[in-house]
Amino acid sequence: MHAYRSKNCAELNLADVGETVRLSGWVHRVRDHGGVLFIDLRDHYGLTQLICDSDSPVFDQVEKLRSEWCIRIDGVVKARDAALVNPKLPTGEVEVYIKDMEVLGAVNGDLPLQVFGEQEYPEETRLRYRYLDLRREKMQNNMMLRSDVVASIRKRMWDQKFREFQTPIITASSPEGARDFLVPSRLHPGKFYALPQAPQQFKQLLMVSGFDKYFQIAPCFRDEDPRADRSPTDFYQLDLEMSFVTQQDVFDTIQPVLGGIFEKFGGGRKVDDVWPQISYKDAALWYGSDKPDLRNPIKMQVVSEHFAGSGFAIFAKLLEQESTEIRAIPAPTGGSRKFCDRMNAFAQKEGLPGMGYIFWRDQGEGMEAAGPLAKNIGPERTEAIRQQLGLGVGDAAFFLGGKPKAFESVAGRARNVIGEELGLTDKDRFAFAWIVDFPIYEKDEETGKIDFEHNPFSMPQGGMEALQGDPLQVLGYQYDLACNGYELVSGAIRNHKPEIMFKAFEIAGYDETEVRKRFGGMVNAFQYGAPPHGGCAAGIDRIVMLLADEANIREVILFPMNQRAEDLMMNAPSEPAPDQLMELGLRVIPQD
Secondary structure: OOOOOOOOOOOOOHHHOOOEEEEEEEEEEEEEOOOOEEEEEEOOOOEEEEEEOOOOOOHHHHHOOOOOOEEEEEEEEEEOOHHHOOOOOOOOOEEEEEEEEEEEEOOOOOOOOOOOOOOOOOHHHHHHOHHHHOOOHHHHHHHHHHHHHHHHHHHHHHHOOOEEOOOOOOEOOOOOOOEOEEEEOOOOOOOEEEEOOOOHHHHHHHHHOOOOEEEEEEEEEOEOOOEOOEOOOEEEEEEEEEEOOOHHHHHHHHHHHHHHHHHHHOOOOEEOOOOOEEEHHHHHHHHOOOOOOOOOOOOOEEOHHHOOOOOOHHHHHHOOOOOOEEEEEEEOOOOOHHHHHHHHHHHHHOOOOOOEEEEEEEOOOOEEEEOHHHHHHHHHHHHHHHHHHOOOOOOEEEEEEEOHHHHHHHHHHHHHHHHHHOOOOOOOEEOEEEEEOEEOEEEOOOOOOEEEOOOOOEOEOOHHHHOOOOHHHOEEOEEEEEEOOEEEEEEEEEOOOHHHHHHHHHHOOOOHHHHHHHHHHHHHHOOOOOOOEEEEEEEHHHHHHHHOOOOOHHHHOOOOOOOOOOEOOOOEOOOOOHHHHHHHOOOOOOOO
16 A cells, blocks of 8 residues: 555545555644544645544544644545535535554644634734645645646647747846846856846847747736735736737637636536727726726716816816816716715725715606705806716716816726615626727926826837827827736737837937947847737736635735735845855945
8 A cells, every 4th residue: 555645635436445554644623522522633635633542552642633733544445424424525425434544744832823614813813824824725725726727727828839938937127017136146246137127138139039929927026016906026927028919819719728728627608709998098088097897887977078167166166277187987876875975985985075966766756866066057058078988877977077087097996886885796707808009198287398208118099100200199000908807908000110119219318328328138039030029928927816806916816915015924025144245245335
């Protein structure tokens, strides 16, 4: 017999009755029924019930067992009484009578967290003792889901004739929109490598090298502030690039991969067949976000004309200023003063003085518009708003005004809250949308300086000709894929022509010398017959987070950092030894 097991803890059934078996695993829980001990033994695969009474030669040893001890047992498989069968377990028709036992690993002291049961523990405790936290059924399932998703992605990419290549982990610092993790060089004192924020330049260089279709499950490193859907140090993405492709070719490639993943692992939730393409401008207007949740049907609209010159002085005066507008958030079924007051309180929590509203109610002789705004602008304007928004009795609308960039994000959050609270958001669905036509440039309101708003490596729509006019009107072949309010994919058709790249950076204040200094490897390569190319990257962690129906990305990462970017289990970051600093020619300056 094998040293540790002849079966795992999910394999035994009635066909094994009478057999002598060897099992190894962890004590999930112990139940003492007056001299008869019942033990649930757990391994990675499942549970088997063990039984031991005073006739067993190892009864005294079994009595000492506690939760999470790691043991090996030999025993005889017996059928359970019909009344004691557990239909929820694959092994629920049998139990194993213990004949021999060996403790493989005892627990010293009290457990900092229990594996059995659904008790909640502080995140700091869970991360410090992650190896115990990972034994819990939910965490085991999440990590197996992650593994299965990655395996399925790989197969789907190979099926589309992609080749998997590995790009460097130690490279040069390159601004990708976040802070680099720098690595000091021992052989070149005073110089630093960087961990790659993404394989961006390398995958483009692969296209110049003649590899037509590349992908990689790539680790990426960014020194970022943490949040629920983002790791503060490292993450993994499906990274891909293709030559001789248009934007639509990239969409047609990635949609069956991700759509198939969500259909296979989404637990039966509906996956939208049609993934609309929405311009960045329209996404900001309709949803207040470039990663809209389309499960919520609410679309915001501009209603400035109904408030211009109206009796509501706040909005009327606001509209006299340049580049301002009033937007409405329709709220079907939200037509009660109680709900409107609740949303007004939400706006105040978001730092606004409030949020205007109108709601429509039945007064017996017809419909009436109610609320402070309705009284100020009068029935004619109120009725025009209602008709524009397609609302009726029992509905409401909320209003925000000013320069769009100042209130769009709050409007977007308000839209999400309204959809949630009114039950308009379809929870049993994955709704995807491509966000396209991103502006390449933005202007700083205070300094008037033009800088890149989004990816500086995107090909401008219209090429060199587009760069001759107003920079703020230049759109890029850049795109994101949103799903249920999260950005899952970001990508672009790349700017592969040096003369267009130099001009694009010149508009943002970077001369050719600076571009060559920062991106010399890529610029030089583009001078030797670079093909048109494009691609994207999909966040593995966020994909699994959505599939696992988790709100926090740390629930689907094996060993994540905490919210302060600390690894409590391995004590990272840690202070280097003096001889390490000396060897690297570094000195740590104490912070006041």
